[in-house]
Amino acid sequence: MLKKIGFKIDRVRKNYLKALINLEYTESWTMGFPNDYSRNFQVLMLGRAIKRLYKEIELKATTSSFLTINYNMISASEVGNFVFCPVSYSIQKSLLVDEDPESNVELIWDEKKILLDRINAYKKAKNINHAFSSEEMNKIGTLPKSIGYILSSKILQENKKNKKSIIFYNKANDFCGVPDYWLSNNENFVVEEKFTRYNENKVSSENEYLNHKAELLAQMIELDKLGAKNGYIIYWLWNFEKVRYENRVSTDYRLRNVKIHEVKLTPENRKYYNQVILNIRDFNTKKAINFNVNSLKPNKCINCGVSQYCHHKTGLIPQIQLPYNKK
Ligand code: SF4
Structure with a gap:
């Protein structure tokens, strides 16, 4: 099946398969279960991997709908896409994509308790403990300091549940965007809300993901x-x-921890951003850039929301084009 998708290089195919069946993750999923559950969950994960490959083969056999690209206008989320992976940027700028909830867990987590619910809970009780259940507090331990500041802020606009959010434009710069949350607490600030699988490294990590920054x-x-x-x-x-x-035991998503990173407009951050936007505008003008196939990371590709549209993850295509092209 992987060969059918285009994984012709043995090393790349093997690494991708390893990431796909994700045995390490399967183990962590079975944490706390009786031993005999472990085998069943591994079989379940293999089944999910096969289903995912089937879907990808089917999708790649159909003709994708192309969008009319506005090469001048760039959005804030496109900047994030480009930093995450320029291939992802090209795919999302070119094709009408239907993100896969299997690979983008945010699509599932959006159904769960989000920051907006916690801000509303805090507003009612004026108590941070009411924004988190006692079960959550036991697991998290100490909450990040800035959570109180964020929860006690006034919402100027939220784009998580509000279907009529205003899109902000900077016409002079051909730029647009909508923050997840536009808040005010003496001064205005913005918040992006992300959902990610728990592991100890993420808890101890000092840095945010560059695409989010x-x-x-x-x-x-x-x-x-x-x-x-x-x-x-x-x-x-x-x-x-x-x-x-009440009558059964099941598995479900549960909050294990929360991390908050502050991003300031320092000269270094401005310099970093200016280089990113320059690279994007350069790509939009030239409509082709080089792609370093050695930079591919199978675990990243597995968790990429547009993975099923991507031909570059096979490691065979050293250039990215606009509109997206598999050659
Ligand atoms: S699957 Fe991998 S190479 Fe393709 S867009 Fe996603 S991260 Fe980039």
């Missing part, structure tokens, strides 16, 4: 109407856990 910087620098001088990235770290319901 770039997206936030784009909002602060380009969307001057927001008046945002700083921003925060909230990472909700989740895990699958055994959950006891």
Whole structure:
């Protein structure tokens, strides 16, 4: 099946398969279960991997719908896409994509308790403990300091549940964007809310993901109407856990920790952002850039929301084009 998708290089195919069946993750998923569950979950994960490959083969056999690309206009989320992977940027700029919830867990987590619910819970009780359940507090331990500041802020606009959010434009710079949250607490700021699988490294990590930082910087620098001088990235770290319901035991997503990174408009951050936007505009003009096939990371590709549209993950295509092209 992997060969049918285009994985012709043995090493690349093997690494991708290893990441796909993700035995390490399967083990962590079975944490706390009786031993005899472990085998069943591994079989389940293999089944899911096969289903995913089937879907990808089917999708690649159909003709994708191409979008009319506006090469001048760039959005804040596109900046994030480009930093995450320029191939992802090209795919999302070119094709009408239907992101796969199997690979983009945010699509599932959006159904769960999000920052907006916690802000509303805090507003009612004026108590941070009411924004988190006692079960969550036991797992998290100490909450990040900035959570109180964020929860006690006034919502100027939220783009998580509000279907009529205003899109902000900077016409002079051909730029647009909508932050997840535009908040105010003495001064205006923006928040991006992200969901990621829990592991110890993520808890101890000092740094945010660069694509999230770039997206936030784009909002602060380009969307001057927001008046945002700083921003925060909230990472909700989740895990699958055994959950006891009245008559049964099941697995469900549960919050394990929360990390918050502040992003300021420092000269270094401005310099970093200016280089990113320059690279994107250069790509939009030339409509082709080189792609370093050695930079591919199978675990990243597995968790990429547009992986099923991507031909570059096979390691065979050293150039990226606009509109997206598999050659
Ligand atoms: S699957 Fe991998 S190479 Fe393709 S867009 Fe996603 S991260 Fe980039």
